[in-house]
Amino acid sequence: MNAVDSTRVRKIRIALLVGALALFALLYAPQPVLPQLAHTFQLSPGTAALLVSASTLGLAVAAIPLGTLSEAVGRRRTMVTSLLIAEVLGLLLPFVSSFPLMVGLRLVQGAAVAGLAAVAAAYLADETGGRQLGTTMGLYVAGTTIGGMSGRLLGGIVSDFAGWTGGVLAVALLAAVCTVLFVVLLPTERNHHRQALSWAPLLGGLRAALRDPVLYAPYLVAAMGMGSFVAVYNVLGFRLTAPPLLVSPALAALAFLAYAAGTVTSALAGRAADRWGRARVLLTGLVLAVLGLLVMLADDLVLIVLGLVVFTGGFFAAHSVASGWVGARASASARGQASALYQFAYYGGSSVGGVLGGTAYGAWGWSGMTVLLCCWLAVAAVGVWITRSHAGGAVVAPAQAREPQVASES
Template sequence: MDSDAGRIRRIRFASLTGALALFALLYAPQAVLPQLATEFSVPPGTVALLISASTLGLALAAVPLGTLSEALGRRRTMIASLLIAEGIGLLLPWVHHFALMVGARLVQGAAVAGLATVAVAYLADEAGGRHLGSTMGLYVAGTTIGGMSGRIVCGVVADFAGWSGGMLAVALLAGVCTVAFVMLLPADSRRSRQPWKWRPLVEGLRSAASTPVLYAPYLVAALGMGAFVTVYNVLGFRLIGPPLMVPPALAALAFLAYAAGTVTSAVAGRVADRRGRSPVLLCGLSITVVGLLAMLSEQLVLILLGLVVFTGGFFMAHSVASTWVGARAPESARGQASSLYQFCYYSGSSVGGVAGGTAFAAWGWTGMTALLCCWLAVAAGGVVLARGAT
């Protein structure tokens, strides 16, 4: 019993540090997008490619790496993935050509896919049953801590050391977390690797793509993440521009709103284990919309309060949706189902981030909000249709 309890603790701490490193690296440039737009003389919609490129790389690599992890082994895939992403993170501060940086971010996103897509399946296998909701909630909490710390560290350091100094600081922070992840993560123990044969791997992918009960979380992943990354991509432009005129270092502190996601993602997993996934997921989406509407205000305090509510609601929904996939995917296709969820999640980030940024440039914050509310309503509709199956 003690051995099992100790193993679960190691898995939880490893998932927390791994998620922190991954999301700090993935989203750090978001805090300095206005500075990068000035550095490279590009408009907001174009500079957002530095975020969309990484999430596009992740989306494109999600299914292949999630499928191959069934044969390579999940721990090996996750560790190699994070080490490569960290290496690129250490190189990015020295890149001073926009197209080259976009290309490097694309490769970095593809690298981290090995962790982002495999983690859900690994946790479902190694900490399943009564531990799954709380363990998955802690992993998602790690994603919020990573996203928050990467953005804040980058934004604050960049105010006196430039954007390259900010990104280097984040890479060093992620390096410490990467070392902890490698040391803590236990080997796969409850699932043997599949042989290097394409047919069973492809069959698993087909099963994951044709299981109707998984369509709702796939939809939530795509549309919810599209809305979420849009808000955070353009938030800096709104805060530092007229009429608010918030100094950049202080604007970066708005990413402290991620702390709300840390709390709600951890709590949502436990509540969903008791109350069911559909009601908690619909509650999360509703809270997300409420926060989005509150941000229509021109008052800084109400904008920041709305951001906290918006962030908490989104991560509540994401935590439950990802747990839904891990729990309801066919056992033989759990890795592929996880990779499809991540494909939808990061495709939504890439496509939605660009579409939402374009909407902001064309219609302002109000028009963008209307578009994002429509996306979230469609996602909620998918959950309502599927709730009888959960």
Template sequence: MAVAAARTRRIRISLVVGALALFALLYAPQPVLPQIAESFALSPGTAALLVSAATLGLAVAAVPLGTLSEALGRRRTMIASLVSAELLGLVLPWVRAFWLLVGLRLVQGVLIAGLAAVAVAYLVAETGAAAMGTTMGLYVAGTTLGGMTGRLLGGIAGDVLGWHGGLLAVALLGAVCTVLFVLLLPAERGHRRQQLRWRPLLRGLAAALRDPVLYAPFLVAALGMGAFVAVYNVLVFRLTGPPLLVPPALAALAFLAYAAGTVTAPLAGRLADARGRVPVLLAALGVALLGLALMLAAQFALIVLGLVVFTGGFFGAHSVASGWVGVRASPDARGQASAVYQFAYYGGSSVGGVLGGLAYGAWGWTGMTAVLTCWFVIAGIGVLLARGGSGQVVSGS
């Protein structure tokens, strides 16, 4: 029993470290987008393609890599994914052509997908579904820590060393986390590899897509993440532009709001285990909406407060929704269901980030907020419609 508990702790720690590296690399350009826009004479929406390209690559590759991992092995897939993405991350700061940067970020997103798409399936198989809310909460806390640390480090380094230095600082952080991930991640025991034959693998994917209940967490992933990335993509432009004119280094401190997710993600997971997924998920979406409303203020302090509330609500919702997929999917479709969730999550990031930027450019922060509010309302309606299926599906049911 003590050995099993120690192994579970090691799995959780390794996945938290891996998630930290993943999110730091994925959103590395975000805090230095204004400097990139100025350097290449770009609009905010065009500069944001550096973020959307990576999330698009991840979204496109999530389902194929998640499906292939059933045959190649989940641990092997995750390690190869993170190591190759990190190596590319160390190259990016030295690239001087914007569209080459966009293309390489697309490739980096494809590489990262192997970890993002497989992590949930690995966690369920290796730690069990009984405390999946708590486990997923810890994993999502790792993603928030990576997002916060990467953005904060990149923003501060970028203010001193330029956007090249910002990207390099994040890549070096990712390198340390990648080494720890490879050393700590245990070999898988709870998953039996399938033969590399497309028909049975695609049957698992079809099973995940045929379950109507899973469309609720997929909807939360797509619309919630789209809204989240839209806010963070344009946040620095709003803070550093008139009338606020906040210095870039101080504006980067706003990314400390990510710390809210490290608290709310595991908390929401534990509450979902105890009280049920649907009420906790709806409450988290409501908290995110409250944060959006607070950010309508024109005062820096209120914007940061709203960002903290918004971030906490979003990551609470993401924690519950991703855990819902892990326990709802049947064991032979778990990897594919997890991959589809990641497709929705990062596809929403790519599309939502662009649409949010366009809405901000056309109608300002207030208009963008109205659009994002509609997205959260639609996600909440989807959760309500699926509330009868928020429990676990057991094998053979």
């Protein structure tokens, strides 16, 4: 790689890191203030969680259309336009006083950010693929964890003295800075050849992404893993601020520092998958997530935080490998659609899991919710194991050996 290409790759990585920070800060801005919102609007935990689930539902529904559209109009244009619209809606949200209207606004905002979430992996695979794809994708996912952590942490702390409106506005302003950097830094794609806006080739790519049985394992990990993850973080504030713990909202927000574990493990998992194979690292991440949930059963703040760190690290390790697997496995003509399908599973799981998890917590408490989430993660692990066997071991071969094959197939 020459100096020009090396500089371009660094710009891409930095741009997508700050873009991911903005995206995830906006997407989950209400999450740390759900207890305050529930109190203000007299809502149950499950109903308050609709503010998070609405945005992820919008993203899930819009991911495939926008991922497909990016094949025709260009990946950069799709990502930039999407993030700008989402930012404008994020700045409006704190000034809305009707809960149903807030839910509707969040639904549209989620649909807007789908253009970045669904296309980023395909853009990375096109522009910085090859042997470094696992590492590059790991760094991108690490950026999503930074966005998730900083947005939740900032919103939770500010809300303790400025209310939920101040917390959500603070996150929107942080995202605005990152959005500007993203627009300025992200280069126009070089390696993606736009297709004519014709249904036949675009739907052909979607069919190709659906017909590959190996891709169903990462789709399943996305749905079950993200459903479990959002359920935990949606109700965490309710558990920490209620008896017997009675933690203040500002201190409860510090629990979101557990996202730092995801920042580390997502980057490490990408490298580990390049070396030891995707299925092996995926299963390890899912096992760690289950262990973290079991540790969190104790009514002890230290153990809850420790379990949260392990759970978060395990989830993001699995997500990093699963998302990179999709980008490497799919053919060039189906890469955008395969990435969009992954995002559909990821955020569809978030929407359903967030509501079901909050409902389970309200009905059966933290222990009942934990049983449900462990079952979801077990289903994901079985899916990976079956795919591993179905592929005759190819999936567990070192990813470095596979990447040139994927590039040649492209």
